[in-house]
Amino acid sequence: MHIPIIDFSAFLDSTSSDHVKLEVAKNLDQACREVGFFYLSGHGIDPSLFSDMLSNAKQFFTTASTEEKDRIKVRPSGEGTGDDSRGYRVVERADAGYEAVDFLREIETDGPPYTRGLGRNQWPQTPESLRSTAEEYTTHLETLGVAIMKAFALALDVPEETFASRVDQSFWQLRLAAYPGVPEGLDQTKSGLYQHSDFGILTFLLTDDHKGSLKVLAPNGEDWLSADPVPGALICNIGDMLSVWTDGIYKSTQHKVLHTSQDMRISIPFFFDPNWNARIEPVLGNAEKKSKGEGVNYKDVFTGAIKYPY
Numbered sequence: 001m002h003i004p005i006i007d008f009s010a011f012l013d014s015t016s017s018d019h020v021k022l023e024v025a026k027n028l029d030q031a032c033r034e035v036g037f038f039y040l041s042g043h044g045i046d047p048s049l050f051s052d053m054l055s056n057a058k059q060f061f062t063t064a065s066t067e068e069k070d071r072i073k074v075r076p077s078g079e080g081t082g083d084d085s086r087g088y089r090v091v092e093r094a095d096a097g098y099e100a101v102d103f104l105r106e107i108e109t110d111g112p113p114y115t116r117g118l119g120r121n122q123w124p125q126t127p128e129s130l131r132s133t134a135e136e137y138t139t140h141l142e143t144l145g146v147a148i149m150k151a152f153a154l155a156l157d158v159p160e161e162t163f164a165s166r167v168d169q170s171f172w173q174l175r176l177a178a179y180p181g182v183p184e185g186l187d188q189t190k191s192g193l194y195q196h197s198d199f200g201i202l203t204f205l206l207t208d209d210h211k212g213s214l215k216v217l218a219p220n221g222e223d224w225l226s227a228d229p230v231p232g233a234l235i236c237n238i239g240d241m242l243s244v245w246t247d248g249i250y251k252s253t254q255h256k257v258l259h260t261s262q263d264m265r266i267s268i269p270f271f272f273d274p275n276w277n278a279r280i281e282p283v284l285g286n287a288e289k290k291s292k293g294e295g296v297n298y299k300d301v302f303t304g305a306i307k308y309p310y
């Protein structure tokens with residue numbers, strides 16, 4: 001069992017025949033059914049943007065002052081521009097240890113104060129180039145997410161609009177994360193992230209070149225595969241909402257991070273998620289039979305108003 005590499009370039013090429021596009025879509029489809037993880041190459045994003053993202057993130061974590069980090073820390077909803085999810089935080093738990101800063105799509109709404117999910121991003125000033133680089137990166141990944149949903153629709157034989165109408169205003173989340181280096185002789189379980197599946201549709205993960213930190217649960221439910229970075233490729237995985245849309249046919253696979261190197265690891269997940277108002281419900285033809293719950297709006301799942309039984 002391994003994590004397949006999918007070359008997406010022919011799907012993005014407007015001169016490709018329908019047959020060739022279908023072939024790419026079917027390769028993606030197979031990876032999502034069998035593994036829930038794949039490496040994406042041929043995505044059309046310039047590798048220099050990847051290195052710029054990684055170096056901006058590293059600069060923030062290693063050189064921004066404590067005061068600056070404190071100034072942009074996550075604030076609870078109802079507190080000014082705060083909304084529980086945007087900004088800087090340090091996680092130090094028995095099962096997780098990292099620092100991160102999160103940015104989400106900003107939606108037109110009344111406020112401040114803001115309700116959960118609807119606040120304003122808090123951008124670091126260190127380094128100065130971080131914001132423009134992250135915004136450029138986000139624009140590319142939003143477009144890529146929409147294109148991959150088109151391929152999924154083709155492979156699953158559902159109308160393109162079924163997915164397109166649910167992701168054209170993706171309530172995305174961009175996370176810059178730093179897993180601390182673990183000096184020799186210290187507890188090797190302090191830097192990492194507990195076992196979980198991702199929440200949304202599709203995660204695009206960019207990491208620095210540390211190996212062995214990200215582990216993916218194999219389909220046999222026992223073995224852990226290392227999802228080591230492949231130069232120039234994005235690590236992609238399916239989230240719970242797409243698993244619901246596809247009636248569980250696409251797997252939102254469990255994974256975890258255990259970082260044991262002595263150096264800090266930079267990891268940048270971009271969570272391509274449904275529109276704020278998208279309906280979360282099985283959309284394939286055989287929905288009734290396998291449905292695990294009634295349809296709800298993504299915003300209710302995101303804010304925790306409704307616990308979706310996935």
Ligand SMILES: O=C(O)CCC(=O)C(=O)O
Nearest residue numbers: 198207214255257267269
């Ligand atoms: O840092 C990684 O390799 C993965 C992080 C992750 O799984 C997540 O943030 O959901």
Ligand SMILES: [Fe+2]
Nearest residue numbers: 196197198255
């Ligand atoms: Fe994850």
